[in-house]
Amino acid sequence: MKKRIIAAALAAALCMSFVGCGSKTETAAETDTAASSAVSETKDDAPVKSTQDEASTIDYLALVNKLNPLPDNWEDSIETVHMTNSVGDDVEVEKKAYDAYLALKADLEKEGIYVDLDSARRSVAEQQRIMDDFTKEYGADYAAKTVAKPGYSEHHTGLALDLYLIVDGEDIVLNEDMIQYTDIWAKIHEKLPEYGFILRYLEDKEHITGYGYEPWHIRYIDNTDTAKEITEKGITLEEYLGAAKTTDIAVDLGSSELYTEEELKEMAVQVKCKFAGFGCELISIRYAGDEAATEENLARVNAADDGNNYVKVAEFLTDFHTPKEGTAVFGADEDKKDYTWWLAQDEEGGWQLVDWGY
C-alpha cells in the first residue's frame, strides 16, 4: 500500500524528481533525510556553520547529471552553510551560492516577490540511505527505477537550489501548486543570471537534462557573463559544455481518441527523462497509437509491477543512435529502431513509465 502512495506522489512530479530534486512531492525522501539533518536553531537566512575554513576549490561549472557523477573529492572541498527556512527545515547550501541567493532574494523582495529555499545540498551518503531503504522495502528493481543513483544528482553539489514561493504570506511548496505561478517564475528567472544562477531544467530539454521542467530548480555557476550567455541562448548546461548527446529530436504525439494531448506530452516527458540516462543520441519519439492500449497489454504491465493496479496503458516508440564507444547496455555506433516504452496510469490518475526495451 505504501508503495502505491509513494508511486503516486512520484508520478505527480514531472520527472520523478526525488531522485534529483528535493521537491515537496518527495515525501518519502524528505522524511528520510529530515531526521538525519543537523537542524539549526537559527532564524531565517542566518548562516550558522561552515564545514570548512579554506576557500572553495570547486569547479562551479561542474556537470552532474544522470550520466556524470559528482567529481572526486567534491564533498571534501566544498564550504557550506546551514539555514532554516520558513517552514522550519534545515537547508545546507554551498557558501557562495548562498550569498548569491540572499542577494537575489533581496532584489526580488523589492518587487514584492518572496521566495525561500526548499532544499539544496543532499550528500551522496543521504542519497545512498534512501536507495538502501527503498531496496530493503521494495526490492532492488523498484529502487533502481525510482531513486536516483547516489552520486548522480546535481543536489550533491550544494549549487542546486530548489526555491518555493511565499504568496500573500502563504508558503507554496507543492510542485503542482508552484507551477501555476508562471508570472512570478518569469520574473524570478529574469533575474537569475545577474546573480550567477541559471534555470537548470528547461521545458522540452528533458532528453538532455533528464528532468522535466522545474521552474524552482536553479543552479549557481559563479559567473554572471556565462549565466547571461546560457540564459540568452536558451540552452542547458549540458549544451553549453558540449556534453549534450542529442540536438534536435522529432516528437510525434500522433492522434488519440483515448488520451489528451496533455497526457501524451506528460508521457513523452517521462520517456525523455529516462532516455537521458542512456547516454545515446535520441532521434525520434512517437506515440504508438491507440491500438496498443489493449486489455492484454494492460494485464502485462500489471503483471510486471505487482505493487500497482494500473487502469490504462500506452506505448511509445523511439529511434536512437548509440555512441561510438558504446555504453554498458548498448553496442557501439548502432542505429536502434522502434525501441519500446510502456506507460501505465494508476487509479489516482498519474502516468508512470513501467517498462522499456525490445
Ligand SMILES: [Zn+2]
Ligand atoms: Zn532540485
